[in-house]
Amino acid sequence: MAIKTALPIAFSCGHTETVDLTHVPAGRRKNHAFGLGKNRVCTKCFKTQGAADLDKLNRQTLLDAAAFEQEHELPELTGTEKQLNWATRIRYQVLAAVLEEQDEETASEAFAAARTLTRSGWWIDNCADKDLDTDDHLELIATADESGQPEHVATENPF
Template sequence: MAIPTSFPVKYKCGHTEQRDLSNVAASKRSQLAESDFFATKAGSDDDGMVCNMCFKETRKVDKEAFLRQLMLDTEAFENQHVLPELTGTEKQVSSGLIESARRDRFTVLEAILESEDFEDRRDDALTAARTLTWGGWWTNQLGYKERRITNNYGPEEYLELILDGAEQEAKREPSVRIEAENPHDWKPAE
């Protein structure tokens, strides 16, 4: 019979949860599980740990507070630098893509403005950013996970993309929306 590796452990939040103790020597697993180590001594600050459920709940609240503060900072930045409202389809607005694009625009422009390497290009960056009002452009070109993290972009790449985007936007013909006739939207002859 093998010595078990999973034991019920009590945490400082008061919950008990099964925990894999296979990384602990077999002779000490049972003793560790029965001790108050996870409730009083474990954790990064040696004051105990909370269970996974409580940890996830705390993280969720922290993330919501972080996003609320980020949107407040975004709005203040937009007002301070007179940035236009971003536009998008109804679906983009309802899905939160426009809010995400606003956060992307804020964090990218803030990185450029705070960089000492681009002091002389700050006005160019803001002027170019004001012409890019389609929310999808910001998420497609400078979305946080998809573009900036994956490609390891920094202020230099941000500036290059914004200036290029503004140049492309200036060359683009104003779009005329053509309402196509739907061949399936007909009534049968009576």
């Protein structure tokens, strides 16, 4: 009879899941399975918990961003609800980094230019790249020209 490699594990959340333990030496599989069940939750509960934690973090970031916008007199952004949430977080992170890393004069110039950028799409398109640093963001904000951009772009597609 072959030694089982997949064992059913009763997790601490109350769910049971069959887990492949081929990476664990045969003599330690049952003990490892017991330890997993005692100290961990099933995959479904782990994903649910991760999604809840992420949602909580996003809500807190949006609350911090709203207080930051009010404190620095930033105008509201325009766009869809999804764009607004994303762009608000981006603008908050970019401008908070500018405040932290730049002198007062440079920061005030950046904030003055940022007050004219109210289209969510601009912040998403230009500042969402993780490879950009604060100097890159400053250059993008200082050279932004939103005057020719329409608020809504209509398409020929009727759907």
